[in-house]
Amino acid sequence: MTLRLPSKMLAVAALAAALVLPAAAQDRIKFKAIGQPLATGLIQKNKEQPFFENFAQRTGLPIDVDYKPIDTLGVKDTEQLRVMKAGLFDIVSLRVSQNSRDEPTLLGLDLVGASPDYATGRKVANAYFSTIDERLQKQFNVKLLGVWPFGPQVLFCKKPIAKLADVKGMKVRVYDQNLAKFIEMVGGTPVPVSFADTHQSLSLGVVDCAITGPSSANSAGWPEVTTHQLPLGFQMALNGYAISLKAWNQLKPDQQAKLKTAFDGLTSEIWTYSEELFQDALNCNQGKDPCTTGKKFKLTNVAVSPADLELVRGAVTKVSLPVWAEVCDKSNADCSKKWNATVAPVLGLK
Template sequence: MKRLFQATALAFVCVTSTAAWADPETLKVLGNFTGNKKQVELVEQPFFTGLAKETGISSKVGYSPMDLVNVKAADALRLLKSGAFDVASVQIGLVARDDPFLEGIDIAGVATNLVDQRKVVAAMREAFDREVQSKFNSKVMTLWPFGPQIMFCKKEIASMDDFKGTKVRTFTTSMATMIEGLGGSPVTLQYGEVYLALQRGVVDCGVTASSAGNGGKWPEVTNYLLPMAVSSAMQGHFINLDTWKQFSPEQQEKLTAAFNKMEDDMWALAANIDDDATACNTGKDSCKEHTKYTMTLGTISAAEQARLKAVVSDKVLPEWGKSCNAVIPDCAARWNATVGKAMGYEITAK
């Protein structure tokens, strides 16, 4: 009887252990906008198409770009938390409306190139992941940039003074504060809404990556390209924690490695496509991989860049810190200890 009991108990442990690691039957993936052709067609879609084979999971992966299923980017984390999707491509600046701490990874004007942006990500990654797990029951799998976010304008912007009275499409709170600090009027629009807004005069300028603007045909409705990088438009892929816990530790390790590779591919893509997209938007002979247009390329002097940085220090950071602290009391302190320390900034109470 003792041996029978032991055998039965062992069998029960084996069965329950196996059941604990049962792969989800379907992995519902919310992808990025199809208009972001390079990121979606070259990296994201092939990644998810081959994910099961690459990692050995038995789940059927269902991939749906958010614009094809009529999902607004700002709702991605809510839908992930609710379980409507298991994995989501997240535009961090937009979902930060639900948690302002998340915008700290890409505050307008703090990192104006990809090298600095990677320093920001390295400094904040652990704190960022803890926040996402706590507030949205989700885990960070990738963090990556679309690339330098510049301005497509209908009118010429020759100096910071030209922003006065100008309506500019923005997509983060800190970016809106920056435009206000320059005397402009920020207008929050989703990427897919910007073309018509520019065409109809709802906005005078739109902020996006050079490649994204090219893919969205923004040069058809704008004339001037201002290469003033105000952010990197940080993105991420997050997985619902309940879904994540259904995979065995070995599967989690394989999934982590696969997502790490996709993250590296996205960073490399951001670095490689910006120059070509700018050349194509402005009709240069060096244009190779994007649609060629005839926009005029503007310039920003060192003095004008300094004026922009002053707005960041005097207005953007204090305003962001104040609003974030109102929701999360230690928000600015946590940012100072991570990004601020890495980049030489400090948000002080005003």
């Protein structure tokens, strides 16, 4: 026997179903995210973008993200904190050194000489995390979710070099004030050039040398216009993920916890991947095997001398910390005091 429902009940059921669908759709949250530049290469391509494109799956949250690399947006990478504060985006893949003019406290994360290797870089990032988070929340209504590295930033030159001191009299592309002061100390002329413009600047002779990570250099074709690489790490190129407090406060406490766990997972993946890329890219740039992640070139690999290592390590106390502290303390009275209380002990500095 078939049970027939009255037509009025069917109409009510249909109306209820129609109302449920939009309600479920309305329950989904939409965020806009700024990514790393496409030009920076494999971390952006293989780790960051897939994470944001599968955001709901990776976080277990009903959140859809409109993710755009910054070099496709018409926004400068030096303006990330400003556009976040203005409420134009919800999540940012924060370029630390590029935004340090707007917030000098950020640069305490990556002073020249402070993170000569990955293990030290992790310790510095963990020690300084809460200081940056508090500052970003106070000044920009932005919460820090994680910190990760592009990896050691090394020197590429289109003129022969055998040691760091050979940059004396050369024009060197830099990306923050801290690095600029160090290059001045060793006799070079620092020239601020955006990453996207560096290949052309090398090609045209605007700069003689430039500093970035070996994998990013490979992806951007720097070895086409340079001849030598000196794999001496000046900085770890630490970057971060941050969310506007408006977007963060939209989430319930359990959702916030899920989001933080997902970003912890992503940043942990990037730390491991970055270290794998670093050595592989150094090989690729000089045409050696194994080379699995990049294109082979024929750069001369300059051996790092103990004297050069010592020069960079000594930069923390001689140049990078005093120069940065003077600038940072002007805008944030406790800036260097907090760094000395949190990061200095990790580095064995008194």
